[in-house]
Amino acid sequence: MVVEQVLFFALGGMLLLAGLGVVTLKNPVHAAMSLVLTFFTSSMLWILLRAEFLGIVLILVYVGAVMVLFLFVVMMLDINVTPLREGFARFLPVGATVAALMAVQMIMVLSSKHFGFDQFAQPAAVTEGSNTEALGLELYTNYVYPFEIAAVILLVAIVAAITLTHRKREGGKTQNIDKQVQVRRDDRLRIVKVASESNEGGGT
Amino acid sequence: MDDLVLVAWTLLKVLLVTVPLILCVAFYTLAERRVIGYMQVRLGPMHIGPWGLLQPFADVFKMLFKELVIPSNADRFLYVIAPLLALAPAFAAWAVVPFSEGVALSQIDAGLLYLLAMTSLGVYGVILAGWASNSKYAFLGAMRSAAQIVSYEIAMGFALVGVLIAAGSLNLEKIVLAQAGNLGFLEWFWLPLLPLFLVYLISGVAETNRAPFDVAEGESEIVAGFHVEYSGSAFAVFFLAEYANMILISFLTALLFMGGWLSPFQGLIGGPLGAPSPVWLLAKAAFFMFCFLWFRATFPRYRYDQIMRLGWKIFIPITIVWIAVAAVLVVTGVLERGT
Numbered sequence: 272m273v274v275e276q277v278l279f280f281a282l283g284g285m286l287l288l289a290g291l292g293v294v295t296l297k298n299p300v301h302a303a304m305s306l307v308l309t310f311f312t313s314s315m316l317w318i319l320l321r322a323e324f325l326g327i328v329l330i331l332v333y334v335g336a337v338m339v340l341f342l343f344v345v346m347m348l349d350i351n352v353t354p355l356r357e358g359f360a361r362f363l364p365v366g367a368t369v370a371a372l373m374a375v376q377m378i379m380v381l382s383s384k385h386f387g388f389d390q391f392a393q394p395a396a397v398t399e400g401s402n403t404e405a406l407g408l409e410l411y412t413n414y415v416y417p418f419e420i421a422a423v424i425l426l427v428a429i430v431a432a433i434t435l436t437h438r439k440r441e442g443g444k445t446q447n448i449d450k451q452v453q454v455r456r457d458d459r460l461r462i463v464k465v466a467s468e469s470n471e472g473g474g475t
Numbered sequence: 476m477d478d479l480v481l482v483a484w485t486l487l488k489v490l491l492v493t494v495p496l497i498l499c500v501a502f503y504t505l506a507e508r509r510v511i512g513y514m515q516v517r518l519g520p521m522h523i524g525p526w527g528l529l530q531p532f533a534d535v536f537k538m539l540f541k542e543l544v545i546p547s548n549a550d551r552f553l554y555v556i557a558p559l560l561a562l563a564p565a566f567a568a569w570a571v572v573p574f575s576e577g578v579a580l581s582q583i584d585a586g587l588l589y590l591l592a593m594t595s596l597g598v599y600g601v602i603l604a605g606w607a608s609n610s611k612y613a614f615l616g617a618m619r620s621a622a623q624i625v626s627y628e629i630a631m632g633f634a635l636v637g638v639l640i641a642a643g644s645l646n647l648e649k650i651v652l653a654q655a656g657n658l659g660f661l662e663w664f665w666l667p668l669l670p671l672f673l674v675y676l677i678s679g680v681a682e683t684n685r686a687p688f689d690v691a692e693g694e695s696e697i698v699a700g701f702h703v704e705y706s707g708s709a710f711a712v713f714f715l716a717e718y719a720n721m722i723l724i725s726f727l728t729a730l731l732f733m734g735g736w737l738s739p740f741q742g743l744i745g746g747p748l749g750a751p752s753p754v755w756l757l758a759k760a761a762f763f764m765f766c767f768l769w770f771r772a773t774f775p776r777y778r779y780d781q782i783m784r785l786g787w788k789i790f791i792p793i794t795i796v797w798i799a800v801a802a803v804l805v806v807t808g809v810l811e812r813g814t
Contacts, residue, residue, distance in 0.1 A: 274478045300606060327588045335595025336625060343621050346606045401584035403645060448784070
């Protein structure tokens with residue numbers, strides 16, 4: 272399919288450019304938007320591979336929720352760009368060493384005889400139904416315990432993060448909506464009869 | 476050659492959906508001004524064209540000929556691209572919306588997920604517009620909108636989980652067909668999923684930043700929120716996106732909870748009144764579109780902390796409980812699951 276190839280190369284090129292942008296752009300908001308584009312194009316590639324569930328969930332979770340909160344934080348920062356570049360020469364040796372190490376590791380792992388396309392059998396294509404359905408069936412039958420345990424671990428992480436950062440402030444004022452709704456007229460309003468000083472003039 | 480034909484045919488189909496949608500947005504803005512006008516005992520626009528029908532086009536041309544002002548110290552690139560980022564997902568979501576049995580741009584099985592993904596992308600236009608404008612009011616509007624959309628997306632997603640439990644499919648066409656039966660409109664999902672239906676409708680209003688949840692614009696507090704600096708055609712694009720989103724939510728409510736193109740008298744009476752037809756879908760969507768205008772003319776704006784409380788402390792617990800109820804209804808056979 273020519274269309275598929277054209278799409279693949281266009282998306283792949285865009286993905287590489289966007290990934291490069293994440294690490295090279297100076298403005299953190301621009302870098303974050305680059306990361307959004309990276310997620311988006313890689314999800315397109317997954318959809319090209321007919322993994323539509325993973326592709327759509329990548330957009331839904333990472334682009335739709337995680338990156339929005341990320342941008343939320345990054346936008347509030349008042350980052351001055353010039354001091355960020357000052358330490359570049361000083362940290363260059365460390366950075367270069369780490370990058371080289373990572374490159375070597377990846378080459379060693381990926382080029383060894385245990386990896387590569389010829390080492391793996393082509394996964395069987397889902398013949399009946401969509402891969403959303405197939406994934407759901409697998410997750411909730413064969414892998415239900417790992418799945419549930421992963422969910423509980425995530426929940427623990429959420430609760431831990433909230434308890435670590437949440438501080439109760441003294442003297443803070445909060446509304447109790449239930450109490451507000453239950454208020455009756457007699458709780459707030461007192462009608463006082465004031466005797467008029469004189470009856471002349473006919474006032475009430 | 477076949478590929479070229481495929482691409483051309485797909486583009487043509489896309490145009491067949493988007494052009495009527497844009498026209499619909501144009502007349503929706505007019506309808507909004509007329510309807511709210513009547514609710515406030517005045518006439519609304521009535522001078523351009525018969526009954527004011529040409530007013531939207533006059534507005535569009537006025538906007539197009541206005542200068543596009545870019546504030547000093549604004550982030551030019553993001554400032555210009557933000558309206559497009561708001562518009563693109565609002566249009567892209569229509570790719571999976573079916574208009575009748577077998578009539579849709581794409582009938583993917585993960586249709587509901589795709590819709591959730593697309594509607595969650597719309598927030599980027601808003602927050603980037605607010606940030607790139609380099610304006611306090613715009614930034615405040617962007618922050619409010621981001622928090623609000625992220626919060627209500629959860630309730631909306633959970634409401635949709637209820638629908639897919641009842642329908643047994645993520646495919647929008649199958650969801651509609653699962654609501655077919657012999658008891659007329661009582662077969663539709665609004666009845667067994669009534670709390671989810673209401674949560675979805677209200678969350679839809681909040682997701683589109685419409686009154687009474689329009690704190691992102693809140694003209695009495697932060698001028699016009701995220702689009703305060705936008706003028707001319709860029710402002711028009713934001714407008715287009717907002718109304719396209721409202722129409723989308725109306726269609727989705729009709730499809731997911733009100734039986735889509737199925738007749739409210741299905742199985743009860745024969746003939747054309749009892750037969751499924753796209754006209755039913757349009758009528759239902761039009762009703763929900765009217766509701767958006769009705770809400771705006773009726774309710775005062777919610778206070779920001781009340782919006783958050785409603786989303787997190789009321790809607791999310793309701794949806795979680797009702798997902799369990801829906802699962803029990805399906806398992807016990809009270810609610811017949813579609814296949």
